[in-house]
Amino acid sequence: MDELKEKMTNFKEQVRQAADLLTIVSETVSLKRRGTQYWGCCPFHGEKTPSFKVDPARGLFHCFGCGAGGDVFSYVMKRDNLTFPEALKQLAEKYGIPVPERAKSAREIAREKESREVMGANDLASRFFHSCLVNTRYGERGIQYLAGRGIGRDIIDSFGLGLAPPDFQTLSTALEKRGVTEEVLLKAGLVSPRQRGTGVYDKFRARVMIPIRDPRGRVVGFTGRILDKDASPAKYMNTPETAWFHKGNLLFGLDRASGPIRKRQQALIVEGHMDAISLHAAGIDWAVASMGTAFTEHQAALLKRLTPEVVFCFDSDRAGLAAAMRAIPLALQAGLKCRVMHVTDGKDPDEFIRKEGREAFEELLNNAKPGMDYQVDTVLGECDLETLGGKVEAVDKVLPLFRDCQSDVEVGERIRELSRRLAIDEGLIQSEYRKLTHQESGGRAYNPEWLTQQKVKVTSPTEQAERLVLRAFLEGIPPRPGQEGIAHVDSFTSPARQAIFTTFLRMVQEGTYKDPRDLFPHLDDAGAGELTGILTLNVEKGTLPSILADCLRRLQIAALDREYEKHSQLAEKYEKEGNEKFLQELAECRRIKMEIGKLTKPA
Structure with missing residues (x-):
């Protein structure tokens, strides 16, 4: 590790020790003590029953409502919409700790x-x-x-x-x-x-x-x-x-609105600065403006860090309609829920709120149309649905919109509704959508039968074993001889745990890992929430070596089970086809069963 990197690592740890999480959270959240922990209403989503926990001993926070979690750096990053370096510098300045700097060019x-x-x-x-x-x-x-x-x-x-x-x-x-x-x-x-x-x-x-x-x-x-x-x-x-x-990288009013947006779990996006200012004057303080330009991916990413939902409120003229149609897919692709409202009588939001008042505006807001419904209604309104050509045009224009659906369930329901509105057989529309997804997405095509095969996810012993393995690794517990190569990224069955594992390995290889909390700045919200859960598992460090050995054995068995299932399906497939390869697959199945038997045999 070079001298500056070592200085930065020590500096980060110095700031972490100085920055008391309980004190910092208490600046904006009313907390009540319960035993050794403190509870309050989450600052990152609106709630009336406290589900936000601070654990001062571990230096961690977690919300059981929205899943937010992490350490003091994660908290400041999320609260103030900062990057990790910005949060680190802000806390260092707060506690009077000088920032080490390398020689600059x-x-x-x-x-x-x-x-x-x-x-x-x-x-x-x-x-x-x-x-x-x-x-x-x-x-x-x-x-x-x-x-x-x-x-x-x-x-x-x-x-x-x-x-x-x-x-x-x-x-x-x-x-x-x-x-x-x-x-x-x-x-x-x-x-x-x-x-x-x-x-x-x-x-x-x-x-x-x-x-x-x-x-x-x-x-x-x-x-x-x-x-x-x-x-x-x-x-x-x-x-x-x-x-x-850069107008496309900014949202007017976000510096003031970020707190209300987090609290309401919704951002209201208007076109003009005066629209946003007038809305704030009327008490609609979660409004921001898109700087008079088309909504951008960067703006969507800024909002995704603050809220799960956006509502677009553009002018009710053709330009406003076109702006909404351009903005909706960007919001959906960023993983945001999206709705659209238009003020009535040709007014812009500024004029409407002044003449009609907040109550009338909020009524329109509460009745805002889901973004994809808005897209579909707009497209169908532009097609002549009384003719065959108009219906074909409608299908061609609407189906690409469904690629932004969050699940096959939603796709299925939207195809069913489109079938009803156009009086076209649902199966024909499904067939067209399958062609579209196969040709353009390159991924798993929409399959209605797949919907009936999904199972409700429950926490399994394997998932718990994965968490305990990660906890042991993060605490510096090495595998026993003979178990070194068992854990790899595919051993973990969730993207969040895979991200924790790969981030941990990378930081160890780079020489930047000192504390499990070092991982938080490199993880998304799901990863940070999962890491918080792993670090708060009720397990004594002294028991981790034996726990690690047992859990690695469980992961090894789980991996073999998956291998067995794969070869079993291939054997069945080849046997139906009359292909002699099924004998090889059966032999592989027997070998795997023997391996599993050795691992499950009592010591």
């Missing part, structure tokens, strides 16, 4: 300096615009405009709304006096170069200014909404795309 030093300067310029500009709005006579126009949209001083201050003066150099002059160079102003997109001569002029003028923040709350850009309709053809003006401002 000249390019890296220059890039960090540039980033600090641009972020600093944006922050100064945001405060300048806000002061112009609330502290100047010219700002009265902006205050009146916002008041007409139901936005008072509390929301103005909360979002940091501001006003750009009408002059060409007010902002640039003010920031240059604060030491911001012309070069930095250009990189931040706050000014534009003069087309004639030298120098720059303010990009935003006579506009209500909306600061755009990243998920950590840092100002990365602006949107300006025009006050004087005759002053410019552009109603809205944005910071140009920069190294720090």
Whole structure:
């Protein structure tokens, strides 16, 4: 292990020891002690009965409602929507622990300096615009405009709304006096170069200014909404795309809405910044805006970390309909539940909430249509279902949508409903869907018979053995001689346990493994929940060597059972075909049975 890697490992452990999980959770969650553990309502999903547990002795948390779990780093990552390095740095700063750094290249030093300067310029500009709005006579126009949209001083201050003066150099002059160079102003997109001569002029003028923040709350850009309709053809003006401002990677308001989104377990997505601001003003504080662009995979991934469900609320015109149709598959493919609502009478959400009020808006929200239902209804509404050609067109357009279904059960129900609506035989539609999935997905095609073969999953002795094997490995217990090669990734029957095993092996090989909790930053929610369960198994470390030997034997038997089943099915298949290979398969079955017999024979 090189010197920096060792320093980082020790640094991480130092932060872990300093950062008391119970204290950090108690900052935002009311906990009550029960024995040696503490319980409260989960901060990551809405609940009234406490199912969220903190175990201070082990430094772990777990929610029995949503399955969230992990250590202090996992908690801060999930609570504040941070990456592991960001959470580590935040906790280090909180507890006054210096971050070890390797020697940086000249390019890296220059890039960090540039980033600090641009972020600093944006922050100064945001405060300048806000002061112009609330502290100047010219700002009265902006205050009146916002008041007409139901936005008072509390929301103005909360979002940091501001006003750009009408002059060409007010902002640039003010920031240059604060030491911001012309070069930095250009990189931040706050000014534009003069087309004639030298120098720059303010990009935003006579506009209500909306600061755009990243998920950590840092100002990365602006949107300006025009006050004087005759002053410019552009109603809205944005910071140009920069190294720090990518509209497709941002969701307006997410820095404020992430907490309410987690609590409600739902995110409301609108198109425009003013839509989101007006909704927050009305108390709909789980709303975010897609920055006026098409919803993106990156935005879906941001929300997936916070909530299982999104509701799209776009304008009720053709553009809004098209935006919803583009957004739904991205949400579904990210594993999000998805619904769609449209406000009525051609209004946008901003206008509707101001005129009709929160109660009417929430009624529409509660009746939002499931995303795939919305897609199907939209497609069928565009086809002439009175003609054979129209029905064929409908089937061709609708079936590809079903590839985003979460299960064959859902596919089957949707095919049945499509059959009813089109008055086409269900079997014919099933046949078309099988062709589609076989040709395009390359995976297991839809098979209605498969639905009747599924069994309810129950915890088995083999699954418990897998957990105990992982617990022993994580505690540093080696296999006994002769058992070294038994455990491999295919020995584990769930993706979560496979991920834990492969992550553990990789970290051991890299020399970065010191503590079982080191795995949490590298696992998804399912893996983190499984690891929490493994680490909280009630087992004494002194008994683990004998437990490991027994559980490895169980895994070996389970693997042989699977092999036996495979060869048994092949023998049956070959015998029906009259193929003499069935004799070889029977011989293999007998060999496997003998192996199982040796392993199950009492010592």
